[in-house]
Amino acid sequence: MLERIRIVLIGTSHPGNIGATARAMHNMGLGDLALVAPRCQPLTSESISRASGADHIVHAAPVVETLEEAVADCTLAVGASARSRTLPWPMITPRALGERLPTELAGSESRVALVFGREDSGLTNAELQRCHAHVHIPTNSDFSSLNLAAAVQVLAYECRLAWLEADSSDAGQEDEPHQPLASHGELEGYFAHLERTLITIGFHDPALPRQLMARLRRFTLRARPERMELNILRGILTATEKSAGGSTPEGGRQRDNRQA
């Protein structure tokens, strides 16, 4: 289970925090680290020193440009969030996150990403809206900003406890037969298609977004779509586009009302 949990750090500024994150991960049995657009060299003498023997995790960590790339194959992405945002999003505690993991990771294709933001400013709203849920580590309200590696430590600790617990109580859960869930990449493909279609039918104006896409994201992610369900939804979008202005699959017929 633990090998299918990925820690994603976005825009990290301090190599020491990357090294300390690797140490915290390895201590708890996690090994999959991804770095999104780090604002520092990941491998320095300081990061290696703070990794204290876990620098192989930093060596192996892919460096990518966007959150999407880092979580494309993940079936659940949870963003660490310090504060409540204007748009409410499913918010869970670290403990509740741990309790969900055995179920989330029951399928062999499933993979969970825990996403951490910048030392100074955390995750952006756009990044948070790419996550199914947010996890908030309860802190002193007067002094709420945890060190990055400390936050990773707390969540990795909860992952390990959940794993130990699941391992010891391996009794058959009341498992529904699992359909494969849509991956993050498939979901993003769907949201892009949805936005295009809503523009085509005149329902959405990107110049006046009114949080429309954010609300549709939140709704859709809450349902945890299966891959097959997402295929149906994309089929509906394709049919909507064709009906609004494109050509039919049977070919031949053309409508020229794209601009109308």
Next chain:
Amino acid sequence: MLERIRIVLIGTSHPGNIGATARAMHNMGLGDLALVAPRCQPLTSESISRASGADHIVHAAPVVETLEEAVADCTLAVGASARSRTLPWPMITPRALGERLPTELAGSESRVALVFGREDSGLTNAELQRCHAHVHIPTNSDFSSLNLAAAVQVLAYECRLAWLEADSSDAGQEDEPHQPLASHGELEGYFAHLERTLITIGFHDPALPRQLMARLRRFTLRARPERMELNILRGILTATEKSAGGSTPEGGRQRDNRQA
């Protein structure tokens, strides 16, 4: 309760770990630090930097020569121990420690010390035997030595959770503010509208239903739509219908592709 929990560091070598410990403590609402025979200057630029605004805790920390002095007024001392020792001792998990705290700290005179050893060698057997119990943070057996401040972070986090739990006889979880959910009738109205629209755009043939509506129902109901979300979805359906065959809201455009 939290103000009567003391963190005791014995023989610390790295000022950065003292600063990071202060930060971890303050994040979790702890403030009482004692330093036993530190092997470094507690206040350096590095410790202040790592404290990140919590250095008042280091400034206020008494420096004493022995564990006895540091815990003299404590009613319970718990030693953090990485490994099982030759002499069996009551061993508790961090979670069990948290669960014990409200009872342990019920009396106004009571005080609990959490004792942490040296970065390189932990607590001595003599020190461990001065503790009522030992607490072991579960770790990867191949890589078990936590950073000192990370270990403090985990135990301080468990202290805070225990305090929050004890405090919240009001069952008010950190719930998102709830929007009213769609009623059954509203949902049925939506599903009827959805089915009409899917027929209009040629995606659904009621003569060959292929469980399409059942799948869309299951997906939608799983998300427990709010009323506002359902209104958005109905707005999309209306725009889809107009785009497919009716007139646009701006008027004028007509497409005759209903049968196509």
